[in-house]
Structure formats: C-alpha cells, structure tokens
Amino acid sequence: MNRRTLERHLQxxxxxxxxxxxxEQYPTPADLAAHLVHLAALQGDLDRPVVDLGSGTGVLALGACLAGARTVVGVERDAAALDTARANAARLDLPHDRLPDWVRGDATRLPLCVDGATRPDGTTRSDDTTQSDGTAQADGVxxxxxxPFGAQRGNEHADRAFLASAAEVATVSYSIHNDDSRAFVESFAADRGGEVTxxxxxxxxxDRQFAFHTDDRRTLQTELFRVEW
Structure with missing residues (x-):
C-alpha cells in the first residue's frame, strides 16, 4: 500500500x-503516521512483530496492519482509548487474523510477551511464524x-521512559519527539548500545482540545527517529 492510500485510510x-x-493525548496526524509506517515498511521492519507503545486510538498499530504487518500489539493504559481503537479497527474492516491485539497496560512498565498476545477469541499468535504471502516473519520486534513529549508539569521527559521500554524489547524502533531532540535521542540510544539510523x-x-489551548490549530515542529537497538 502506498503512503497516500495509507494516509486516506488513517484519516x-x-x-x-x-x-x-x-x-498528553494528542492523536497522531494521519499524514505523519502514514509517513512513519511507510518508512518502516520500506525498511522491512514490518516483517517482524510490531508493538505500538502508548497506542492511544490505534493509528500507528492500525497503520502497520494496513501496511502488511502480520503481528501487531497495541499497548495503552487508557481503557476509553482502547475502546476507540477497537472501533477504529472495525471501521477498517480488516480480516480477523490481521487485527491488532490490544493490551491494557503501562507502556513504560515492561516486559511484554509479544508472542503470547491473546486474540479476542482466546487464541494466541505464538505459532504464527509466517506472513500472509508465505514468507517467514523476521526475528525481533x-x-x-x-x-508524550513531556510538556505538562509533572510529566517532564516522559518520552525518555518510552525510549527505555523500546530499548528493552525492540530490535528497531520508530518514535516521534519534540524538535531539537536529536542529540538526546542519539545519546540515549548510544548509552544502551543503539544507533539512530x-x-x-x-x-x-x-487541534484545539483542551481549555488552555488558544488557537484552533497549532503546528508543532517534531522529529521522527529510527533506532536500531
């Protein structure tokens, strides 16, 4: 699926x-989510199990499914957001075996057992080692x-905990951060044997969604990083 088609679905x-x-629940814009997922697909990173940490309403997880990922797990602590994610999955009319597994939990408190994630019907994907085209899934996650960018008082440096979780379980990670975060992300990854590629x-x-917002829409400058761990 090309990036434009993926973006239209996510919209x-x-x-x-x-x-x-x-x-700090701000939905990932469809164009940015499509760009991230499309890059992951081009790099072959959707050939291994995918975990969306802090999956919210499911934009990245569902984007990965649409782009061909065989095994996708979304981890989110907000039950209401997970309900929306499930409704979004139903709207896309994905085949049953291509639906994400939704896990209610704190994305910063791992480990996860991705291979043992449970489907709604009680089965697991432990034996799913091939993709729909017959090719084997790549090793790793x-x-x-x-x-969250850590913009709210008491939530400073929140993205650090998500990177730490990625370092624990990922072979490769993709994440979105505030502008001017490159030095921090590169240093954080290097300290854990990783590299920004x-x-x-x-x-x-x-868009305006909280009382303290003064503009109907504001455009933030951010950075997207791919890290090999």
Whole structure:
C-alpha cells in the first residue's frame, strides 16, 4: 500500500473522545503516521512483530496492519482509548487474523510477551511464524511510538521512559519527539548500545482540545527517529 492510500485510510479513524491532559493525548496526524509506517515498511521492519507503545486510538498499530504487518500489539493504559481503537479497527474492516491485539497496560512498565498476545477469541499468535504471502516473519520486534513529549508539569521527559521500554524489547524502533531532540535521542540510544539510523523533521498538527489551548490549530515542529537497538 502506498503512503497516500495509507494516509486516506488513517484519516477515517476517530481520535480521543475525551482526551486526558495528564497523558498528553494528542492523536497522531494521519499524514505523519502514514509517513512513519511507510518508512518502516520500506525498511522491512514490518516483517517482524510490531508493538505500538502508548497506542492511544490505534493509528500507528492500525497503520502497520494496513501496511502488511502480520503481528501487531497495541499497548495503552487508557481503557476509553482502547475502546476507540477497537472501533477504529472495525471501521477498517480488516480480516480477523490481521487485527491488532490490544493490551491494557503501562507502556513504560515492561516486559511484554509479544508472542503470547491473546486474540479476542482466546487464541494466541505464538505459532504464527509466517506472513500472509508465505514468507517467514523476521526475528525481533519493531516498536512504533508517539510518546508524550513531556510538556505538562509533572510529566517532564516522559518520552525518555518510552525510549527505555523500546530499548528493552525492540530490535528497531520508530518514535516521534519534540524538535531539537536529536542529540538526546542519539545519546540515549548510544548509552544502551543503539544507533539512530534515520532522522526526519516532521510537522505535527494539534487541534484545539483542551481549555488552555488558544488557537484552533497549532503546528508543532517534531522529529521522527529510527533506532536500531
């Protein structure tokens, strides 16, 4: 699936019905999500199991499914967001065996057992070692994440905990961070034996959704990083 088609599908998804400011719940824009997922597909990183840390309403997880990932797990602590993610998955009319596994939990408190994730019907994907085209899944795990930027008081450096989780479980991770984060991400990855292989500037559109917002829409300058761990 090309990037434009993927973006059109993701534009159909609902955002947070009642966003929680303490979780910095801002929906990942469809164009940015499509760019991230398309890059992961081009790099072959969707050939391994995918984990969306802090999956929110499911944009990145569902984007990975649409782009061909065989095994996708979304981890989110907000039950209401998970309900929206499940509804979004139903809207896309994905085959049953291509639906993400949704896990309610704290993405910063791992480990995860990805191979044992449970489907809604009670079965697991432990034996799913091949993709729909008959090719074998790659070893390891790919993490996708749009972590909180740590802009709210008491939530400073929140993205650090998400990177730490990625370092624990990922072979490769993709994550979105505030502008001017490259030195921090490179240093954080290097301290854990990782390396930033790709870095892109990206615009992140935020619509008015909290009382303290003064603009109907604001465009944030962000950066997208691919890290090999």
């Amino acid at each position: 159909r998804l609902d955002g947070f019905a009642d966003p929680r400011v303490e979780f 790919t993490v996708l994440s749009n972590p 790709h870095a892109f500037a990206a615009e992140f559109d935020v």
